[in-house]
Amino acid sequence: MADGFAFEVLHTDGAARAGLIRMPRGTVRTPAFMPVGTQGALKGVHWHEVRAAGADIVLGNTYHLMLRPGAERIAALGGLHRFINWPHPILTDSGGFQVMSLAELRKVDENGVIFRSHLDGAVVELTPERAIEIQRLLDADIAMQLDECLELPAQGAEIARATALSLRWAERCKRAFEGAPPGRALFGIVQGGDDARLRHESARALVDMGFDGYAIGGLAVGETQAVMLAMVDATVPHLPAQRPRYLMGVGTPEDLLAAVARGVDMFDCVLPTRNGRHGLAFTRFGAINLKNARHAGDPRPLDAESRCPAARDFSRAYLHHLVKANEALGGMLLSVVNLFYYQDLMAGMRDAIAAGNLAGFAGMTREGWARGDLPAP
Amino acid sequence: MADGFAFEVLHTDGAARAGLIRMPRGTVRTPAFMPVGTQGALKGVHWHEVRAAGADIVLGNTYHLMLRPGAERIAALGGLHRFINWPHPILTDSGGFQVMSLAELRKVDENGVIFRSHLDGAVVELTPERAIEIQRLLDADIAMQLDECLELPAQGAEIARATALSLRWAERCKRAFEGAPPGRALFGIVQGGDDARLRHESARALVDMGFDGYAIGGLAVGETQAVMLAMVDATVPHLPAQRPRYLMGVGTPEDLLAAVARGVDMFDCVLPTRNGRHGLAFTRFGAINLKNARHAGDPRPLDAESRCPAARDFSRAYLHHLVKANEALGGMLLSVVNLFYYQDLMAGMRDAIAAGNLAGFAGMTREGWARGDLPAP
Numbered sequence: 001m002a003d004g005f006a007f008e009v010l011h012t013d014g015a016a017r018a019g020l021i022r023m024p025r026g027t028v029r030t031p032a033f034m035p036v037g038t039q040g041a042l043k044g045v046h047w048h049e050v051r052a053a054g055a056d057i058v059l060g061n062t063y064h065l066m067l068r069p070g071a072e073r074i075a076a077l078g079g080l081h082r083f084i085n086w087p088h089p090i091l092t093d094s095g096g097f098q099v100m101s102l103a104e105l106r107k108v109d110e111n112g113v114i115f116r117s118h119l120d121g122a123v124v125e126l127t128p129e130r131a132i133e134i135q136r137l138l139d140a141d142i143a144m145q146l147d148e149c150l151e152l153p154a155q156g157a158e159i160a161r162a163t164a165l166s167l168r169w170a171e172r173c174k175r176a177f178e179g180a181p182p183g184r185a186l187f188g189i190v191q192g193g194d195d196a197r198l199r200h201e202s203a204r205a206l207v208d209m210g211f212d213g214y215a216i217g218g219l220a221v222g223e224t225q226a227v228m229l230a231m232v233d234a235t236v237p238h239l240p241a242q243r244p245r246y247l248m249g250v251g252t253p254e255d256l257l258a259a260v261a262r263g264v265d266m267f268d269c270v271l272p273t274r275n276g277r278h279g280l281a282f283t284r285f286g287a288i289n290l291k292n293a294r295h296a297g298d299p300r301p302l303d304a305e306s307r308c309p310a311a312r313d314f315s316r317a318y319l320h321h322l323v324k325a326n327e328a329l330g331g332m333l334l335s336v337v338n339l340f341y342y343q344d345l346m347a348g349m350r351d352a353i354a355a356g357n358l359a360g361f362a363g364m365t366r367e368g369w370a371r372g373d374l375p376a377p
Numbered sequence: 378m379a380d381g382f383a384f385e386v387l388h389t390d391g392a393a394r395a396g397l398i399r400m401p402r403g404t405v406r407t408p409a410f411m412p413v414g415t416q417g418a419l420k421g422v423h424w425h426e427v428r429a430a431g432a433d434i435v436l437g438n439t440y441h442l443m444l445r446p447g448a449e450r451i452a453a454l455g456g457l458h459r460f461i462n463w464p465h466p467i468l469t470d471s472g473g474f475q476v477m478s479l480a481e482l483r484k485v486d487e488n489g490v491i492f493r494s495h496l497d498g499a500v501v502e503l504t505p506e507r508a509i510e511i512q513r514l515l516d517a518d519i520a521m522q523l524d525e526c527l528e529l530p531a532q533g534a535e536i537a538r539a540t541a542l543s544l545r546w547a548e549r550c551k552r553a554f555e556g557a558p559p560g561r562a563l564f565g566i567v568q569g570g571d572d573a574r575l576r577h578e579s580a581r582a583l584v585d586m587g588f589d590g591y592a593i594g595g596l597a598v599g600e601t602q603a604v605m606l607a608m609v610d611a612t613v614p615h616l617p618a619q620r621p622r623y624l625m626g627v628g629t630p631e632d633l634l635a636a637v638a639r640g641v642d643m644f645d646c647v648l649p650t651r652n653g654r655h656g657l658a659f660t661r662f663g664a665i666n667l668k669n670a671r672h673a674g675d676p677r678p679l680d681a682e683s684r685c686p687a688a689r690d691f692s693r694a695y696l697h698h699l700v701k702a703n704e705a706l707g708g709m710l711l712s713v714v715n716l717f718y719y720q721d722l723m724a725g726m727r728d729a730i731a732a733g734n735l736a737g738f739a740g741m742t743r744e745g746w747a748r749g750d751l752p753a754p
């Protein structure tokens with residue numbers, strides 16, 4: 001539809017796809033990595049740096065924003081884009097995941113979840129209808145259904161119950177989303193824990209309802225990478241080719257390589273900024289721990305050939321010093337380095353898929369990581 | 378001298394002067410405000426933002442850098458400019474002030490000061506000769522003599538003793554500085570506590586020795602603004618017109634207006650970043666506390682007419698949210714706002730001095746502060 005939400009697959013390479021999600025606020029090149037602006041900000045990173053790194057879309061956390069400053073307040077201020085001064089697409093999660101991980105005294109029933117805010121203890125209710133309402137108030141370009149997300153491992157019966165509940169909530173979310181402005185999208189979330197049969201059932205049921213895109217949720221919650229990838233494999237074949245697929249909360253650079261090869265189009269993760277704050281840089285030489293004393297006298301930049309100014313303009317010795325001295329600038333620079341690296345990895349995969357060479361690109365990338373960091377100067 | 382250090386007074390307006398300090402690494406427009414990069418970084422601010430704000434010169438702290446990562450290390454890495462990636466002029470203090478305020482178990486005698494590092498308890502000696510050596514290793518454009526800095530109030534005899542000792546250290550620093558590369562400057566520091574007679578004597582003795590510039594030290598250490606300005610008044614008339622005058626560790630915007638009118642050319646202070654981290658913005662409407670609930674729903678920027686993007690591009694509601702949510706971006710944005718405001722205040726004073734209208738500019742600026750913030754929307 002004109003001025004609408006549209007996903008176009010431009011190239012395929014095995015199960016992998018490269019494409020474009022067109023939305024009124026901008027176009028997202030897929031496979032896409034979405035940096036996470038939890039409370040309306042990436043930790044230690046300016047919005048113009050997120051854009052310079054190459055992000056087409058970012059993620060906002062409904063749970064955090066509904067508690068502070070509040071969805072109605074953000075709506076009164078013109079929506080989340082204007083509030084954070086990011087005019088490009090934004091995906092918001094439904095709040096479900098963080099209710100499970102952060103809130104106190106939560107109680108899930110058919111209607112929704114009641115919990116105490118981790119900020120002030122206030123009792124808050126989140127239903128499928130309210131989750132959609134909040135995301136409409138935020139004016140998210142892509143909204144997510146409310147789901148119940150379990151930690152793994154979990155009991156089979158418990159997983160089945162939560163998966164079925166999430167499907168009923170998906171229907172209510174879809175109904176609540178009717179009448180959204182043109183170009184706004186709603187994604188369903190496949191659940192099913194580590195049970196391939198449940199994943200299959202969940203995917204089929206969601207596809208029958210019909211969503212603008214499909215997420216694979218309830219992973220990156222403590223399971224091994226093998227389980228995570230097995231669940232991706234159990235799900236992707238049951239999702240329609242013409243809709244984007246989003247693997248929530250994933251992951252490491254290796255996770256991204258593996259999941260794109262399996263047909264995933266979208267990712268989000270806090271690792272670039274969290275690891276940056278802790279002194280860890282993602283590079284084509286693998287992960288580099290700047291706390292390590294071997295960097296203390298090293299005049300070389302992290303990567304002289306990087307597109308990222310922070311990776312080129314400062315010595316490893318300086319970055320080491322900043323990290324050791326707990327200077328905020330250390331985490332700020334390394335977070336930017338990591339955001340650039342993640343975006344460059346996605347761009348490399350997009351180009352490789354277009355060239356029919358994703359396996360070659362992935363092999364070269366993994367070889368670079370395995371070779372490890374530059375030898376001492 | 379060619380390729381040397383030169384100060385040129387371009388305009389005077391009463392006691393105030395506007396001029397240029399030319400150094401091999403760049404020219405500093407005076408009156409100048411020097412942001413403080415304590416441990417080789419401003420807290421929460423990128424170096425390119427310091428430059429964009431308009432800083433011609435920054436300050437590095439010898440005490441911090443000698444302890445971590447060490448002056449010899451920085452020298453091996455090509456000096457402080459290359460280490461922090463700031464190719465423009467840098468002034469370093471002598472370490473004396475922070476030995477007094479931060480170090481443990483310090484012992485001052487004729488030779489120098491012995492103290493325990495606040496980082497690891499290591500015993501470190503700082504003599505006038507070592508202070509100069511460290512600043513040469515850092516390759517500071519402007520080095521400061523070692524002095525003994527007391528907290529005020531202090532006993533008269535104690536002030537007299539420290540002032541006399543600082544003068545003997547000044548001579549030793551001057552001798553140690555001989556043979557510095559062309560264009561590097563050494564400033565003496567006028568001491569004397571809150572005693573105008575001692576200030577006069579200290580200034581005269583330093584001028585007799587002959588320095589490239591003169592600092593007024595030992596202030597902004599607990600005394601009132603009236604005492605601070607009285608000491609400036611007691612000192613400036615005894616300093617040569619053709620040398621820059623630097624009031625160390627000062628101050629608030631009001632302090633800067635008052636001291637420039639009294640003939641001071643250079644300042645340094647951590648207030649722009651420290652207050653920014655604490656949610657306080659300096660603006661032409663006065664200081665604005667973003668923690669205040671009145672900003673929570675305010676869609677207006679801090680100052681739509683500011684030259685600073687951070688003051689224009691984000692709503693007060695967003696800044697309030699970031700500060701309340703302890704998001705690092707809040708302090709980062711407000712620190713940049715404050716650095717721009719300080720530099721714009723200096724630029725405004727320079728222009729006003731050139732136009733012979735400093736009193737008018739100062740009056741208008743104070744009126745703006747007194748009117749206070751914009752009325753509620």
